[in-house]
Amino acid sequence: MTKLVKLLKSTADNIAAAMLAAMFLTFLVQIISRYLLDLSLGWTVELCLTLWLWLVFWVSSFCARESDHIRFDMLYLSVNKKVQRVFGIIAALGVIVGFMYSFLPTLDYIWFYKIKKSPVMRIPLHYVFSIYGFFIIAIVTRYCWRLWVHIHPGLNDAREKRENA
Amino acid sequence: MSVEFTVCLLVVFTMAALGAPVAISMIIGAIAYLGLSGQDIALAGEQIIQGVYNSFILLAVPLFIVAANIMNAGSISDRLLQFCVALVGHLRGGLGHVNVLSSLIFSGMSGSAVADAAGIGKVIIGMMTKDGRYTPGYAAALTAASATIGPIIPPSIPMVIFALVSDASIGYLFIAGLVPGLFMGLVLMLLNRYQSARLNVAVEPRTPLRALPMITWRAFPTLMMPVILLYGIYGGVTTPTEAAAVAASYALFLAAVVYRTISIRELIRVFRESAISSASVGLVISAALIFNYIVATEGLPSQIADLLTRWNLTPLEFLLMVNLIYLILGCVLDATTVILVVVPLLIPACRELGVDIVHFGIITMVNLMIGLITPPYGILLFVINGTTGIPIAQIIRQILPFLGVLVLALLIMTAFPDLVLFVPRLFGYPG
Numbered sequence: 001m002t003k004l005v006k007l008l009k010s011t012a013d014n015i016a017a018a019m020l021a022a023m024f025l026t027f028l029v030q031i032i033s034r035y036l037l038d039l040s041l042g043w044t045v046e047l048c049l050t051l052w053l054w055l056v057f058w059v060s061s062f063c064a065r066e067s068d069h070i071r072f073d074m075l076y077l078s079v080n081k082k083v084q085r086v087f088g089i090i091a092a093l094g095v096i097v098g099f100m101y102s103f104l105p106t107l108d109y110i111w112f113y114k115i116k117k118s119p120v121m122r123i124p125l126h127y128v129f130s131i132y133g134f135f136i137i138a139i140v141t142r143y144c145w146r147l148w149v150h151i152h153p154g155l156n157d158a159r160e161k162r163e164n165a
Numbered sequence: 166m167s168v169e170f171t172v173c174l175l176v177v178f179t180m181a182a183l184g185a186p187v188a189i190s191m192i193i194g195a196i197a198y199l200g201l202s203g204q205d206i207a208l209a210g211e212q213i214i215q216g217v218y219n220s221f222i223l224l225a226v227p228l229f230i231v232a233a234n235i236m237n238a239g240s241i242s243d244r245l246l247q248f249c250v251a252l253v254g255h256l257r258g259g260l261g262h263v264n265v266l267s268s269l270i271f272s273g274m275s276g277s278a279v280a281d282a283a284g285i286g287k288v289i290i291g292m293m294t295k296d297g298r299y300t301p302g303y304a305a306a307l308t309a310a311s312a313t314i315g316p317i318i319p320p321s322i323p324m325v326i327f328a329l330v331s332d333a334s335i336g337y338l339f340i341a342g343l344v345p346g347l348f349m350g351l352v353l354m355l356l357n358r359y360q361s362a363r364l365n366v367a368v369e370p371r372t373p374l375r376a377l378p379m380i381t382w383r384a385f386p387t388l389m390m391p392v393i394l395l396y397g398i399y400g401g402v403t404t405p406t407e408a409a410a411v412a413a414s415y416a417l418f419l420a421a422v423v424y425r426t427i428s429i430r431e432l433i434r435v436f437r438e439s440a441i442s443s444a445s446v447g448l449v450i451s452a453a454l455i456f457n458y459i460v461a462t463e464g465l466p467s468q469i470a471d472l473l474t475r476w477n478l479t480p481l482e483f484l485l486m487v488n489l490i491y492l493i494l495g496c497v498l499d500a501t502t503v504i505l506v507v508v509p510l511l512i513p514a515c516r517e518l519g520v521d522i523v524h525f526g527i528i529t530m531v532n533l534m535i536g537l538i539t540p541p542y543g544i545l546l547f548v549i550n551g552t553t554g555i556p557i558a559q560i561i562r563q564i565l566p567f568l569g570v571l572v573l574a575l576l577i578m579t580a581f582p583d584l585v586l587f588v589p590r591l592f593g594y595p596g
Binding site: 013014016017018019020021023024027028030031035045048049050052053055056057058059060063064066068069075076077078084087088090091094095098099101102105106108109110128129132136139 | 176180182183184185186187188189192193196197200205206207209210211213214217218219221223224227228231402403407409410411413414433436437439440441442443444445447448451551556557558
């Protein structure tokens, strides 16, 4: 089980790295074609923006650990473990309720874009935007797991041990 | 301020205080606002998706982070740091001076304070805290403070956005940032000198004089980076965003071909790490976009602007007032948001009161960069916390004196426009 999770995580990380590398290369193609070959390409900008959108939400969904995120943890760190658990439970509930509440309307919005295609590459935009839907599902799933872990602190110790190992 | 907006702010601050990521807290606050005010909930997703998908300028962020990470992995920033150590390392508070000096040079390579703090900042914090020379809090605070110089010295992403909304000349804005950037470096060094003497920090041995030419030679290709970037932008070869890609490829060229210090495996690691850190910054920016939308809907900035124009102010009074507003806004909002939302509202007042637009631009930049290190919402503090794990509370405790001298520098630049404008005038600026 742990092995499978590790493999999935490392695959997700590699996909993120590949997206970033592709963005970088596309940029170079754009600069070279515009200034050396005097050829203005439309698809490069669009591809970069699409990759950037996917990168942000792909990483936030599948790669970033809680500690990778930008957090304001002054108060959280200053309280004891017990209070931290209560904090964690309230925060997790807030995230789950908030994102669940927005899920269906947001899905509706993304689905609405199936009638439109991106200007140059002609990709249906609901595919482009779908990553935000996955992001919501991933965040809700993650925080459900965190909620579970906070309610059963034994699990947390086991996970911390694993993460430190 | 409506009840809904008050609730929104409460939700954001409560969630963040409970330890949820800042970006997630802002999205939840926005959803609460939309739900309470009876608007379409999907607006949150819409603003976020469209904001990221449509802002070409944001692409510079991941590319500058890649560039900075390659520079770190490929010993490029090591060589730059060695060069700085050889120059100022033996002075009292030497490593602190190295921190500021390397930030000054790095500013000429990168356009974002976040990339400065996340890139070279991580290395210098490691050097400063080794063997307990400086406390982690002090090292992190000085790094955050010196990273604010990044977008003041060209190239600069926030200046491009400012030029976009104000119609000021990007060329003159860039050049005008040179002296203020150096000035900020100077006041930080003076404070560092004083603090190091007070804390009695150990003095490093002087680098032998005959080693100096070799160290300079080794750092030379790195020192060429600002020259190449400025030529790229001023020679009309690249847009400022593309300059980020040029910076990354030049760094890659140096690390892989010239210095041969980076392997394929290392490179993959660099891209994995850059992907994760640029995405977490991207998430905060995207969450700021929906927040930005709500602030604009509430009409808050326009109420402030109305109030400002009603009073008959001299240019200096106006700028001092603006400083105050920026510093307050900068505590809670991110710099891009302030530039996009607040600056357009102040431009008309600026023209009427006879305030020079380039001077105003630089004052805005310095203000907002100071805003990046003011608690509670100081993105540089979060970034350094994210890359080094030094707790926010420790950084905040040490940041206050640095904030103080930067504000002092800001006031001097506000009172003496010539300090900012004399260089652009040399280049033919008519203002």
